[in-house]
Structures are given as structure tokens and as C-alpha cells.
Amino acid sequence: MSGFTSAVLIQTVPVLLAALAAMFTQQARILNVAVEGMMLMAAFVAIAVGQITGSVGVAVLAAVGAGVLMSLLFGIFTLRLNANPLVAGLGINLLAGGVTVFLLERVYENPGGLRPDEFPELWSVSGDWLRAIPFVGPALDGQSVIVLLALALVPLSWLLLYRTPIGYAMRAAGEDEHAARAAGISVGRARMTAVLLSGLLGGLAGAQLSMAALHFFLPDMTSGRGFLGLAAMLFGGATPAGSLGASTLFGVAGAAGDRLQGGAIPNQLVLAVPYIAAILALTAARMGLFRRIRSARRSRTAQEAADGVAV
Numbered sequence: 001m002s003g004f005t006s007a008v009l010i011q012t013v014p015v016l017l018a019a020l021a022a023m024f025t026q027q028a029r030i031l032n033v034a035v036e037g038m039m040l041m042a043a044f045v046a047i048a049v050g051q052i053t054g055s056v057g058v059a060v061l062a063a064v065g066a067g068v069l070m071s072l073l074f075g076i077f078t079l080r081l082n083a084n085p086l087v088a089g090l091g092i093n094l095l096a097g098g099v100t101v102f103l104l105e106r107v108y109e110n111p112g113g114l115r116p117d118e119f120p121e122l123w124s125v126s127g128d129w130l131r132a133i134p135f136v137g138p139a140l141d142g143q144s145v146i147v148l149l150a151l152a153l154v155p156l157s158w159l160l161l162y163r164t165p166i167g168y169a170m171r172a173a174g175e176d177e178h179a180a181r182a183a184g185i186s187v188g189r190a191r192m193t194a195v196l197l198s199g200l201l202g203g204l205a206g207a208q209l210s211m212a213a214l215h216f217f218l219p220d221m222t223s224g225r226g227f228l229g230l231a232a233m234l235f236g237g238a239t240p241a242g243s244l245g246a247s248t249l250f251g252v253a254g255a256a257g258d259r260l261q262g263g264a265i266p267n268q269l270v271l272a273v274p275y276i277a278a279i280l281a282l283t284a285a286r287m288g289l290f291r292r293i294r295s296a297r298r299s300r301t302a303q304e305a306a307d308g309v310a311v
Contacts, residue, residue, distance in 0.1 A: 004255060005139035010213065011258075011274075012251025013150045014039070014222075017205035018229020019236065019243035020150075020157055021198035026238040027161060028194040029174035033089030034074045035202045036226025037096035042067040042206025044100045044114070047217040051116040056123060059211065060146075064203035070096065071199025075192050093226075101219050115216040122146070122211040146208040153201070157240040170194045202226070224275065231278040246281065253277035 018035045025032035045066035050059035070092055077088040105111045123145040130141045140148065161167035169190040172180035177187050209225070210217050228250050235249075236242025257273035 004259070005136060006143070007255035007258060008248070008251045009136075009139055009143060009147055010251075011254035012247050013147050014205045014209050014225045015228045015232055015250050016244060016247035017150050017153075017201045017208070018226045019232040019247050020153060020229075020240065021201035021205070022230045022233040023157070023236075023238050023240065023243050024161075024170065024194040024197045024201075025191075026233060027167075027174050028170045028191040029177075030078060030191060030195065031085050031089070032074070032195070032198055033086060033227070033230060034070065034092035035198060035205075035229055036222055036224065037089075037093035038067040038070040038074075038199050038202030039206040039209065039222045039226050040093075040100060040220070041070050041096040042203040043210035043221055044103070044206075044217050046207045046210050047114050047116065047119070047215070048103075050119055050211065051114070054118075054120055056120045056211075059120070060122075060204075060207050063207035063211075064200055067201075067203025067206060068196055068199040071195050071202065074199075075195035079188055079191055079195070097220060100217070104217075104219065111219070113216055113218040119211075119215040122207075144208060144212040146204055146212065149204070150208070154240045154244045161240070166190075166193060205229075228274060228278055231281065235278075235281045249281065250274045250277055 018039060021035045021038070022032045042063040046059045046063035049062035050056065053059065073095075074085075074088055074092050077083040077091070078085045101111060104114060108114055124142050125140075125145055125148055126142045131137045133140065159167075161171065169180070169185045170193065172183065172185050173187040173190040180187050180190070205225070206222070209222065214221075229247070232246035232250055233243050235246040236244070251274075253276075254274040
């Protein structure tokens with residue numbers, strides 16, 4: 001069981017970080033489809049810099065810097081040049097894919113990928129205190145530091161959004177731009193802050209993806225995880241806890257898909273399992289299925305309480 005839970009964590013964390021990245025921009029009313037490109041560029045930079053320097057810390061910082069740089073481009077296009085966020089985001093994704101393939105061909109002369117002979121191990125965390133945590137403890141033992149950081153970022157994101165002036169400003173800019181300006185809030189600054197935070201989180205997601213277990217970079221290795229994160233954020237209502245829950249759902253689907261490979265089910269269908277889960281989840285959320293279920297449950301509870309009082 002701990003092996004499956006560990007696989008779920010590995011599948012969940014990049015999606016969770018992408019979901020949190022999209023959540024901050026969504027709170028500021030910016031639909032951020034550029035997370036995929038941020039992750040892809042960060043994954044490439046992490047491997048390239050790690051190969052050159054042999055330093056884990058420098059590689060992770062470089063990956064985060066690459067994610068922030070891509071988010072800065074996205075912010076300039078959308079907030080300064082008033083480009084459509086969807087068009088700008090798709091452009092960032094295409095730019096990241098093109099630049100990484102170009103560098104693989106021109107610099108490394110290997111369009112198939114970048115596979116260093118030696119690469120520093122990403123820091124892992126282990127100890128009896130981790131194994132003592134119920135249910136998830138054994139799965140957390142030995143995971144990369146980014147996995148634990150991603151889980152810690154869920155409550156930290158909640159605190160930032162709902163208990164700090166920066167969070168108030170981002171949410172105010174997203175809820176009512178004119179009222180925020182009347183209250184003295186710099187809407188542009190608040191939205192740019194949200195975009196840069198998304199780049200930081202996207203950089204961490206890319207570093208985890210390429211450094212934690214693989215130690216190499218392949219073209220388009222993100223394989224839509226940025227879009228899965230966007231779907232998790234939308235399904236989770238653009239909240240930290242909701243994003244965690246939806247990301248875990250997709251992580252379970254991905255881990256289950258890995259377990260099914262090599263069986264009677266075609267591999268192409270197995271690889272599509274997490275994306276099918278995302279489509280079904282978004283469809284259900286769009287149809288208001290879960291809202292109706294909660295409403296029916298509340299009505300039933302109220303009716304039972306009224307019947308109890310009548311008796």
C-alpha cells in the first residue's frame with residue numbers, strides 16, 4: 001500500500017504545484033494556461049545547469065528563475081500589452097517547447113533529450129518522524145524535499161491569500177477591479193505579483209519533474225501536467241485545499257494508470273487515464289453536479305431535523 005501511496009505522491013506533486021500556480025493568477029482573474037511552458041522551461045534549465053555546476057541548489061534556483069522569467073514574459077504580454085491571456089499563454093507554451101528543442105539540437109546535438117552521465121541527487125527527506133505519520137508517513141519517507149515543500153505550500157498559500165495584505169490585494173483585484181482601485185490598491189502590481197508567484201511554483205514543479213527521479217530532460221516531458229494543474233485548480237474552486245484534493249484525485253488516476261501498464265488494457269488508453277479523469281471532473285463541476293448533491297444533502301438534513309423536532 002505504501003508503494004502505491006508513494007506513486008500517488010510522485011504523480012500528484014507536479015500537478016499540485018501547477019494547480020497552486022494557476023490558483024494565484026485565477027484569484028487575480030487571470031486564466032493562466034502558461035504554466036505548462038513555465039514547467040517545461042524549468043525542467044530543461046534544471047538539468048542543463050545541474051550538469052554544468054554539479055550543484056543541486058544552483059540547479060533548483062535556476063529552474064525557479066526560469067519559471068519566473070517565463071511568468072514575467074506572460075505578465076508583460078497580458079498586463080502591459082493587454083494581450084489575451086489565453087493567446088499569450090499558448091504562445092508561452094509554444095515558445096518553451098521551441099526553445100528547448102532548439103537548444104537540444106544546436107547546443108547538445110541530441111534532439112532526443114538531455115541525459116547527463118552524472119547528475120547530483122535532489123535532496124531527499126527521511127527519518128522515523130516521517131514514518132510515524134499515519135497512512136502517508138511511509139510514503140513520504142525518502143521523497144524529495146520538493147514533495148514536502150509542495151504539501152507545506154498548501155496551508156502557506158491559504159495564509160498568504162486570506163491573511164496577508166498581498167493576498168487581500170490579489171483577491172480584490174480579481175473580484176472588483178474598480179473597487180480595488182478606489183481602495184488604493186494597485187491592481188497591476190497585485191496581478192503581476194500573482195503571475196510571478198505562479199512562475200515560482202511552476203519552476204518548482206519543473207525541477208521536481210526532471211530532477212527527482214528521472215535526472216534527464218525529454219522534449220515535451222511535462223506531457224500536459226500544466227493543463228492538469230489548471231483543471232485541478234478549476235475543479236477545486238481556485239482554493240488551496242480544493243486544488244490539493246483535485247490534484248490528489250488526478251495523482252491517484254495517474255498512479256493507477258502506471259499500475260495497469262503491461263496488462264490487457266492498451267497502453268495508449270492507460271496513459272490517458274488521468275486526462276480522462278480531468279475531463280470527467282471538469283464536466284461534473286460544470287454541470288453543477290456536486291453543488292446539487294450538497295444542496296440535496298443539506299435539505300435532507302434539515303428535513304430530518306424538522307421531523308425530529310415534530311416528534
